[in-house]
Amino acid sequence: MSEWSFLRTVLRGRRAWTGTAYLLLALTWAAGIGLLALSGWFITASALAGAGLLLGLELFTPSAAIRAAALLRTLARYGERVIGHEAVLRVLADLRIRSFAAIARLPAARQRALRSGDLQQRLTADIDTLDAVPLRITGPLVAAVLAIAAAAALAAWLAPWPAALLLVAGAALTLATSLAAARAGQAQGRELIEQRSRQRVALLDYFGGLAELLAYRRIDRQRALLDRLENEQAARLWRQERVAFVTDQAVQLLVAALTLAMLGLALHWHAQDRIDAPVAVLLTLMTLGLNEVLSTLPGALWRVGESLQAAGRLQQLGLTADEKDSAPAPEPASDRPAPAPDGTLEAQDLAIGFDPGRPLVAGLSFVLQPGCPLVIHGRSGVGKTTLLETLAGEREPLTGELRLAGQRLGDWPEAARYRAVGYLPQHTSLLDASIGDNLRLGRQDLPDQTLWQALEAVDLATALRREGFGLDYAVGEGGRRLSGGQARRLALAALLLRDTPVTLLDEPFASLDPGTAARVLKNIAPWFATRRVVIVTHAPETLPGSWPRLQIAPPRG
Numbered sequence: 428m429s430e431w432s433f434l435r436t437v438l439r440g441r442r443a444w445t446g447t448a449y450l451l452l453a454l455t456w457a458a459g460i461g462l463l464a465l466s467g468w469f470i471t472a473s474a475l476a477g478a479g480l481l482l483g484l485e486l487f488t489p490s491a492a493i494r495a496a497a498l499l500r501t502l503a504r505y506g507e508r509v510i511g512h513e514a515v516l517r518v519l520a521d522l523r524i525r526s527f528a529a530i531a532r533l534p535a536a537r538q539r540a541l542r543s544g545d546l547q548q549r550l551t552a553d554i555d556t557l558d559a560v561p562l563r564i565t566g567p568l569v570a571a572v573l574a575i576a577a578a579a580a581l582a583a584w585l586a587p588w589p590a591a592l593l594l595v596a597g598a599a600l601t602l603a604t605s606l607a608a609a610r611a612g613q614a615q616g617r618e619l620i621e622q623r624s625r626q627r628v629a630l631l632d633y634f635g636g637l638a639e640l641l642a643y644r645r646i647d648r649q650r651a652l653l654d655r656l657e658n659e660q661a662a663r664l665w666r667q668e669r670v671a672f673v674t675d676q677a678v679q680l681l682v683a684a685l686t687l688a689m690l691g692l693a694l695h696w697h698a699q700d701r702i703d704a705p706v707a708v709l710l711t712l713m714t715l716g717l718n719e720v721l722s723t724l725p726g727a728l729w730r731v732g733e734s735l736q737a738a739g740r741l742q743q744l745g746l747t748a749d750e751k752d753s754a755p756a757p758e759p760a761s762d763r764p765a766p767a768p769d770g771t772l773e774a775q776d777l778a779i780g781f782d783p784g785r786p787l788v789a790g791l792s793f794v795l796q797p798g799c800p801l802v803i804h805g806r807s808g809v810g811k812t813t814l815l816e817t818l819a820g821e822r823e824p825l826t827g828e829l830r831l832a833g834q835r836l837g838d839w840p841e842a843a844r845y846r847a848v849g850y851l852p853q854h855t856s857l858l859d860a861s862i863g864d865n866l867r868l869g870r871q872d873l874p875d876q877t878l879w880q881a882l883e884a885v886d887l888a889t890a891l892r893r894e895g896f897g898l899d900y901a902v903g904e905g906g907r908r909l910s911g912g913q914a915r916r917l918a919l920a921a922l923l924l925r926d927t928p929v930t931l932l933d934e935p936f937a938s939l940d941p942g943t944a945a946r947v948l949k950n951i952a953p954w955f956a957t958r959r960v961v962i963v964t965h966a967p968e969t970l971p972g973s974w975p976r977l978q979i980a981p982p983r984g
């Protein structure tokens with residue numbers, strides 16, 4: 428889907444708000460033009476009446492119309508600001524929610540590949556950039572067309588047709604100039620957005636790695652990078668502002684020329700007695716009033732590049748126009764598949780890794796049996812985590828077959844796969860929420876008692892009670908308010924509670940002392956008796972000898 432169609436569908440979700448804002452903007456402009464034109468007409472007509480050159484001037488209707496136009500302009504402007512901003516904030520809020528949902532749906536491997544600075548940039552600045560679309564691009568364009576159509580209709584009614592033609596032609600010329608400016612600034616606009624992201628990534632790297640940069644005397648190099656990025660961005664902004672300034676001046680000149688042309692025509696028609704003097708003034712001032720409308724167009728259009736680039740970056744997150752429809756709906760607990768026997772996980776001649784030419788491991792075949800946890804071990808860096816990620820469906824195998832309950836794992840709908848395969852990754856990730864919330868992830872129906880049983884199983888309940896921590900204890904970002912071993916056990920307890928038919932554990936006891944590890948293992952061993960489990964470990968000797976072993980080694984040759 429093109430960036431434009433994506434933006435159109437994003438705005439469509441809030442079309443009542445944006446449409447009202449556009450109409451109010453058109454009304455503001457039309458009232459402003461009307462005020463200027465009508466005042467000119469009235470002053471001229473009054474002057475002529477005073478000099479005795481105009482008879483029977485009715486004062487009340489025009490003066491009431493002038494007051495009405497002034498009042499309408501103020502009210503419409505106020506309404507346009509309130510409703511316009513409400514519309515934009517709603518569009519941006521929709522986009523943020525949908526972007527979070529899209530990121531959450533990305534496979535873990537892709538999520539990890541996204542730099543946090545870049546992700547922040549997409550979720551904040553890129554989405555904010557899109558406020559220009561309704562406020563500065565589509566809004567002014569729609570309102571300009573409406574206001575110019577109204578002015579042209581009035582001109583056609585009061586004066587010979589060339590007056591309306593002149594207005595339309597002038598507006599078309601301004602639009603063409605603005606479009607040319609938009610084209611000239613589009614590449615710069617796109618680059619501005621990309622550079623902003625590079626700057627944020629570099630800045631976060633700088634602050635995140637400050638201690639290391641200082642310790643390894645690399646701080647000057649990182650500062651030089653930040654300076655270079657800043658200077659490049661400043662130069663780009665300067666070039667963009669130059670395009671905007673030149674176009675702005677060109678449009679001012681065009682409007683001045685248009686006003687002069689209208690004045691010339693009006694005087695000519697007045698000399699021919701085809702229009703009277705107040706109408707001649709009205710036409711001229713109305714054309715001058717179009718300045719407010721036309722002068723917004725260049726500014727509107729040079730934002731096009733930035734907006735398209737920001738939209739493209741959101742699309743790269745997998746954000747589609749019909750995001751709402753594809754968001755996984757929470758399913759009732761009763762729809763959950765039973766733990767066994769449909770969890771058969773079967774690997775046949777599997778090759779895994781990142782480069783098809785150089786697989787990390789090849790020729791792997793096994794069937795995962797319930798009650799017989801498969802212990803995977805091997806030297807560091809051989810590909811154990813990569814194998815678990817592949818078994819979890821987060822990576823495609825390079826070659827070979829991987830089937831879950833008889834169906835190719837890659838063909839499983841994502842939500843169903845998450846319900847069938849539980850995965851404890853090597854690095855513990857907990858939500859910045861309470862212990863209870865972390866345990867209830869995906870199982871809202873669990874009573875407190877079950878949560879405490881799980882905490883007992885992972886040997887955490889006693890420690891928590893001793894500290895006076897309840898289920899409402901907030902664990903902090905990434906579980907920072909727990910020790911590494913406690914966080915690991917909490918994540919393990921949450922996984923056990925999900926009760927998935929297949930459970931994949933990447934070094935579940937890595938940060939535990941041998942005594943605690945042995946107690947946890949003893950407590951959860953009965954749970955393993957009926958489930959299909961894979962455990963990656965560096966200490967296979969600590970696990971029961973009856974569990975089958977699979978030593979991972981790089982392929983020969």
Ligand SMILES: Nc1ncnc2c1ncn2[C@@H]1O[C@H](COP(=O)(O)OP(=O)(O)OP(=O)(O)O)[C@@H](O)[C@H]1O
Nearest residue numbers: 781787805806807808809810811812813814853965
């Ligand atoms: N995203 C990636 N892109 C390319 N190569 C990667 C990627 N992630 C890991 N690797 C490489 O793949 C190899 C296997 O990594 P993996 O994490 O699977 O090893 P491991 O056996 O789990 O190691 P450890 O026991 O140290 O955790 C390593 O050489 C690593 O450098």
